[in-house]
Amino acid sequence: MNALYSLFAVFALVVIALVGAGAAGMEQLFGLYIPWLAIAVFLVGFVAKVIGWAKSPVPFRIPTTAGQMKSHDWIRHDKYDNPATAGQTFVRMALEVLLFRSLFRNLTAQRFGSAQDGVDVKIRYASAKWLWLFALIFHYSFLVVFIRHWRLFLDPVPSALLALEYADTFLQIGAPALYMSGAALALGVSLLLLRRFVVPQVRYISQPADYFPLFLILGVALSGILMRYWAKTDIMAVKEVTMALFSLNPAVHIEGIGVVFFVHVFLVSCLIAYLPFSKLMHMGGVFLSPTRNLPNDSRARYHRNPWNDPNVKAHSYAAYEDEFREKMIEAGLPVEKTLEEAAKTEAQ
């Protein structure tokens, strides 16, 4: 159900673009104004969200330690799983952001045997790197696709980009040559979607907000692929639009570009405008997670909590001794005040 809602939502967006930019001829709106609006929403939304997070302090250092802490010289320190310094923490974060370190750890718990086996039932853990692999395929191909698109916004196209394109079409399948990143993106999204359909637990926790971005990105990828290989689009005309987009020049006259282009651009616009309000903000949040981005050094260095309340105090020793003085003296435990002294203070 949740998946269907999301699929319909993405279809609806496609239809809006088809009707708007195709039948109604609102190319200007779909080619320029909506993308501008989307970028504006994205920038404002993203910055607002990050500022919102940053406004809340980090009162305590709570890294999840994933290995041996820094201890005696003769005990091997797991520097990057349990960092003690800022530098080591940086490496931990880099491993997390670039290589998805935590997902790489993934295991699956399996139960073998029947209830009748009682204590001899077997619970085993198997390495489960599928999610890690799918995520890696998805994110990296998305990154390459994203970078590749900069050729549309830059004139002349930098040689690094050309090199990337060259590498990306290295296999030389079809004409024009297939971008492996595009295919990998579509594959990655499909695998992630499939996982949500197939694994019952994951299906159970999935919400429309989980399917929607996947369908949306799939739509983006498919419309892009469609444009390049089948609905051949005049790339020069497209570049005119994208350059206008980038130079904030509304005067350009859009003409002679197939409708698929507008579908593609509209879906992308929806995606970036939606991003700051969705779980896709994990791309920013991952950097701010206090269980990952802090060194495990709070025994060595003082860390201040801005809202630490000085009025929260221990039940005082004096009050404690007052309550138990007699018994303490009787047991031979040292006290601050003798019974006479205490009686005197009380009398005052």
Added chain:
Amino acid sequence: MAWNVKPEELLQYDYKVPQKNWMDVPPEFKPGTWCYPAKPEILEYLNKATKGDFPHIREWVPTDVDWKLPEDWRERIKKGFRERLDKYRSFKVFMDVCVRCGACADKCHFYIGGGDPKNMPVLRAELLRSIYRGEFTLAGKILGRLAGARKLEEDVVKEWFLYFYQCTECRRCSLFCPYGIDTAEITMMARELLHLVGCNINWILEPASNSNRTGNHMGIQPHAYYGMMEFMCDDIEEITGVKVNCPVNEKGHEVLFITPSGDIFADPGTYTYMGYLMLFHEIGLDYTWSTYASEGGNFGLFTSDRMMKKLNAKMYAEAKRLGVKYIIGGECGHMWRVLNQYMDTMNGPADFLETPVSPITGTRFESAAGTSMIHITEFTSDLMKHGKLKLDPSRNDDKIVTFHDSCNPARAMGLLDEPRYVIQNVCNNFVEMPEDTIREKTFCCAGGSGLNTDEFMEMRMRGGIGRGNALRHVQQKNGVNTLATICAIDRATLPPLANYWAPGVEVYGVHELVANALVMTGEKPREVDLRQEPLPGME
């Protein structure tokens, strides 16, 4: 009524998910899955001691239809929610960034051993997140369920009470989450919100109140505490022939030693306690115990940040009063989470203390330069490395030992190899449990975070399956008969767990094993171990 469900019955569960959306599945309060509410007299005391942190005191039971929530309960929760979002970046970020990838799902011992989908950490957090969306995000307000949001109803509060007291704050889920989302952190927030509307459990608040008043969670008064220590000293003398010193509440020593009070009170923790007395005596440590700060554990951690700070503040207060140079902390799990990640921030800087230096080996503990508090296994492993202890590990030869990493030293500190080094110096037979169940991936004893109560036994045994099954594995494969721990709660929770899932395995503290092997100056030929059972070869 004692709980006596056999493993064969307990195992009749599977990982199938219900047809219904989880939001439509109401919470069910079955016996053995929830803890008793806090007693009004306990709450009265705490509310007074904290000037109002425990409002809305009343008699109630979770199985009641009407929980007698305060009239303005919605406003209290919303306000409390907002305040905590503004106080904790962790909370705010964790409310926003979960992608529901499910990597955390089968990492929780309660899910593995029970199959209830709301024990998947991701859904546990969604219980709170759905309200966050419904109350604090525009999309949630407009789209409702389509945006994963729902309304704050009484059933939600009930569900929170059930599932946030079915989380032991063990952080195993956090290890596997790509964004480090820590359900323990979310559980802490939820429990604080529940306090605002008068829903809490006795097994946490009674110990908290005892700790506040008597200095330890067992409620042992100073003279009785001292009496128990003297009693132990007599036992030690009987076993070893050595009369150990027993300094309590004394000023002018170098070191203050603090350990959980559970170990003075109940077996097998008492043997570990005796182990400390023997070790410190043998090396001639210039130290003292304290009855005022006679609790290492901190039930405030399971209550609220304010309660945690209040209870923890005694340690520095006492160190200052007694004029010591630094503190050594005993074997305990969550105690070390507090000491490592919270103490200095809450009650420091401890500028009246010094960087710990071992008086025996001269080792400076730079990693504790700020808190001036070191873990007993850091201290003991250093003694052993320098060959300062005379040890006879053959006295533990009847034991095939494995080691249970407690959640907090593992995932909130990283104290992994120190205890292993200590054990391997005093035991000849040591084996590890399967690697996915130890070190940072260790499984909870399923009684942490204040849930080690008898009325919760069913969930404890379910959650205990991770540790229990790994233990069973090495019991059969390697003949393991001894489970060593560095946690006082473990010493209370693991014996029934081992008895249930790996019958025949006994639970030991690491310093009990140390004391068995420790050759003391002037001791008589030892015939029995600390449990007064014959040593190997003496049967």
